[in-house]
Amino acid sequence: TRKLPFNGSIFGKRSNNPGLLKYAITNTIFQSTCHKILRYKKTGPPLSQLMVPLPVKSQSDDLNVGAELTGKLDKEELMKWLAKFYQRREIKCAATENGIDNYIYHQTYLSFRRFCLDAEKLPVDLHITLSDISTGACHVDALLPYFLRHAKQVFPHLECLDDLKKISDLRLPANWYPEARALTRKIIFHSGPTNSGKTFHALERFFSSKSGVYCGPLKLLASEVFYKSNERDVPCDLVTGEERNFANINKTASSHVSCTVEMVSVNTPYEVAVIDEIQMLKDPSRGWAWTRALLGVAAEEVHVCGEAAAIDVVKEIITSASEELEVRRYKRLTELVIEDTSLETLENIRPGDCLVCFNKQDIFWATRQIEAMGVECAVIYGSLPPGTKLAQAKKFNDPNHPCKVLVATDAIGMGLNLNIGRVIFNSLIKPTVNEKGEKEMDTISTSQALQIAGRAGRYGTQFSTGYVTTFKSEDLQTLKKLLSQHPEPINQVGLHPTAEQIELYAYHLPHANLSNLIDIFVNLSTLDDSLYFICNINDFKFLADMIQHVPLPLRARYVFCCAPINRKIPFVCSMFLKFARQYSRNEALTFDWLGRQIGWPFVCPNTLLDLVHLESVFDVLDLYLWLSYRFQDLFPDASLVRDMQKELDCLIQMGVAQLTRLLVNSETRVSSCTTQAMEVEENRLSNNPKKTYNVRSSVASLNSIPHGRLADRLLSEGLLTPKLLEDLKKEWQYEIADRSPGQSSTLTPTSSDVKRSRRDALKFKRSSRKYKT
Ligand SMILES: Nc1ncnc2c1ncn2[C@@H]1O[C@H](COP(=O)(O)OP(=O)(O)OP(=O)(O)O)[C@@H](O)[C@H]1O
Ligand SMILES: [Mg+2]
Numbered sequence: 001t002r003k004l005p006f007n008g009s010i011f012g013k014r015s016n017n018p019g020l021l022k023y024a025i026t027n028t029i030f031q032s033t034c035h036k037i038l039r040y041k042k043t044g045p046p047l048s049q050l051m052v053p054l055p056v057k058s059q060s061d062d063l064n065v066g067a068e069l070t071g072k073l074d075k076e077e078l079m080k081w082l083a084k085f086y087q088r089r090e091i092k093c094a095a096t097e098n099g100i101d102n103y104i105y106h107q108t109y110l111s112f113r114r115f116c117l118d119a120e121k122l123p124v125d126l127h128i129t130l131s132d133i134s135t136g137a138c139h140v141d142a143l144l145p146y147f148l149r150h151a152k153q154v155f156p157h158l159e160c161l162d163d164l165k166k167i168s169d170l171r172l173p174a175n176w177y178p179e180a181r182a183l184t185r186k187i188i189f190h191s192g193p194t195n196s197g198k199t200f201h202a203l204e205r206f207f208s209s210k211s212g213v214y215c216g217p218l219k220l221l222a223s224e225v226f227y228k229s230n231e232r233d234v235p236c237d238l239v240t241g242e243e244r245n246f247a248n249i250n251k252t253a254s255s256h257v258s259c260t261v262e263m264v265s266v267n268t269p270y271e272v273a274v275i276d277e278i279q280m281l282k283d284p285s286r287g288w289a290w291t292r293a294l295l296g297v298a299a300e301e302v303h304v305c306g307e308a309a310a311i312d313v314v315k316e317i318i319t320s321a322s323e324e325l326e327v328r329r330y331k332r333l334t335e336l337v338i339e340d341t342s343l344e345t346l347e348n349i350r351p352g353d354c355l356v357c358f359n360k361q362d363i364f365w366a367t368r369q370i371e372a373m374g375v376e377c378a379v380i381y382g383s384l385p386p387g388t389k390l391a392q393a394k395k396f397n398d399p400n401h402p403c404k405v406l407v408a409t410d411a412i413g414m415g416l417n418l419n420i421g422r423v424i425f426n427s428l429i430k431p432t433v434n435e436k437g438e439k440e441m442d443t444i445s446t447s448q449a450l451q452i453a454g455r456a457g458r459y460g461t462q463f464s465t466g467y468v469t470t471f472k473s474e475d476l477q478t479l480k481k482l483l484s485q486h487p488e489p490i491n492q493v494g495l496h497p498t499a500e501q502i503e504l505y506a507y508h509l510p511h512a513n514l515s516n517l518i519d520i521f522v523n524l525s526t527l528d529d530s531l532y533f534i535c536n537i538n539d540f541k542f543l544a545d546m547i548q549h550v551p552l553p554l555r556a557r558y559v560f561c562c563a564p565i566n567r568k569i570p571f572v573c574s575m576f577l578k579f580a581r582q583y584s585r586n587e588a589l590t591f592d593w594l595g596r597q598i599g600w601p602f603v604c605p606n607t608l609l610d611l612v613h614l615e616s617v618f619d620v621l622d623l624y625l626w627l628s629y630r631f632q633d634l635f636p637d638a639s640l641v642r643d644m645q646k647e648l649d650c651l652i653q654m655g656v657a658q659l660t661r662l663l664v665n666s667e668t669r670v671s672s673c674t675t676q677a678m679e680v681e682e683n684r685l686s687n688n689p690k691k692t693y694n695v696r697s698s699v700a701s702l703n704s705i706p707h708g709r710l711a712d713r714l715l716s717e718g719l720l721t722p723k724l725l726e727d728l729k730k731e732w733q734y735e736i737a738d739r740s741p742g743q744s745s746t747l748t749p750t751s752s753d754v755k756r757s758r759r760d761a762l763k764f765k766r767s768s769r770k771y772k773t
Helices: 018-034 065-070 075-087 089-097 102-118 124-135 140-154 157-167 198-208 219-231 278-282 287-296 308-319 360-372 386-397 446-453 473-484 499-508 514-524 538-546 554-561 570-584 591-598 608-628 638-657 659-668 674-685 695-704 709-716 722-738 751-772
Strands: 186-191 212-216 236-240 243-245 256-260 270-275 299-306 325-329 335-338 353-356 377-380 405-408 422-425 429-433 439-443 465-470 493-495 532-534
Touching (some): 089 140, 102 140, 124 140, 157 499, 186 198, 198 270, 212 219, 219 256, 219 386, 270 287, 278 493, 287 308, 287 493, 335 473, 360 405, 377 386, 386 405, 499 554, 570 591, 570 608, 591 608, 608 638, 638 659
Parallel strands (some): 186 299, 212 256, 212 270, 335 465, 353 405, 422 465
Antiparallel strands (some): 429 439
């Protein structure tokens, strides 16, 4: 799924209502006395090592009063005394009592010594004390107050540690939302397995309410509710990070709104709120958005939908806000059968099947194989634009369309209603990001397996029973085990710092950079770790570090770093940096400027790399639109960019519809944009005149060169597997052998291909007949 970390909506306005504020304050005092107080377990470096020592400058007035009164200081002697001072156990103890640990003690000493030795003029009191020490008039310990004063200048946090701790006290998040606390909210938990009508029942209440908000985990689900609501004549707006779609033509807000969960307003009153897929509270990156919606939405009735595993934790969270929970339980509406045999080969694929893969390589491999059998498939994966996903889902769902097989990642896993008869797990291993933000390969969880399997046999489709199996026989037992279990109860839910908290930190520590401020915040934070954890903020810090050198006001910098971009895509990251630079120069990011940066107008993708590049351009346009809602003045062309994005969506749809051709072209280096652009750039750098491309020579060279540069890149970017590359090579060998001398098209199927495709298509038709009966 697309990642959507920090979003702009966290800038909730503070309440101006003194009554609410009073309630919040008294409630805080009351609760903090009886609430169990736990410290968040820190895993990072100690606080002091997060603090960057600041340089301390000497005074600049003309008169050196100290020297006039007591004479010049002997620097060598001074060094001796300072070393003695540093080594004294009594001084170390006194420093510890003043909150100075070994690291700060040493750093302060280095800075203090430099200051004393290098300064042309020392403060008068210090000069006189040093002079007295060297003449024996006073003890070296007399330096202590000057040393402590210096420590606070080098490490300003020593002066305001208590204030900082208060700001990062996250023990009672319920009190951050006075509007919600001022209401007596009725909270209903719709619990049950997938396909049991949880969302359906919550939405019925949403449609019948005077005003409502739906909070979904994905843009696609938010769009589904937006369309459903408007179809039922309940005017509803759509709000995502990048989009505001008004139901009213005059662009005024409707009383109903469907949004991605990060975007929900905690300041707008509603009669009904629906928070879908509530088990996402536990998500290491996005969990905070569900916690915030649950505690903060100002609705009289809050309907949460999700797994039973979240009931206890939801109950505990809302109890901290003195609210109660009503639980409504549902049963699955259709039967879900785990088959006794695995698929083994794609030749056994049948209409209504959805092959679920956890990476793009497998998606491309499977699509290629299935289409070689003459079977059309729809493809859905996370980084495709929503329009492309919808178009693919539509063609698969349409009973009159010949496309009856879907190849997808778990992007289809949450809440979507697709006409799937059988879900086939291509594998059960998925890359995940652990609590430390590291990538791991792990077997999917019971919750994920149930969610994905639950897409089969949706109520109301032509499949009254859902089937599920694996591709490989060795995975089948594991799948059976996963599906026989219940998701583990959730214990902890996500939280993260707000913009206001970080702004207060910056006020106290004006020299710290944003990434550093976040680290200090996390280090000093206190929370009830039996219930909460701080969400993974590595993406935020990555962006903060990337634009650290760009001069931006703190609030703008914070907003930039909240942008939901995939930091693993270099093109998106470099455009992010360009956007920040342009913004910092106060120069508008116009449509023309943007077009020049991203190579508009676009052309139809010819290779896999072209397609992947266009997907990243789509993400850049998403980034523009996301920023345009936060900085309207400098991002003035949102509507033109939206049109550009629609055009791009169409091109990507065309590319996805011809994935097989793109794959084949990838190895023959036929490219319309990326590959040629790469070539031009490389020729430019090596000062070579631009070579023209000859498809046939590339094909021929494929046989002599084991891996071309492009092949290496496709392999390293995970777009081709070595196996797929081998298959492609074999295919080319057949093709060259089969092709008559005049032929040069890369798209001509070989006779062996044609025979194989005919045979496979026949098989597919037979299985489709069998399946219908
Ligand atoms: N009582 C009902 N009458 C008509 N259609 C229903 C009813 N209950 C559910 N449906 C339909 O069944 C399908 C599945 O329901 P729904 O999406 O609410 O399931 P869910 O429990 O939320 O599943 P998931 O956990 O996958 O989100 C939807 O298309 C929904 O419109
Ligand atoms: Mg649902």
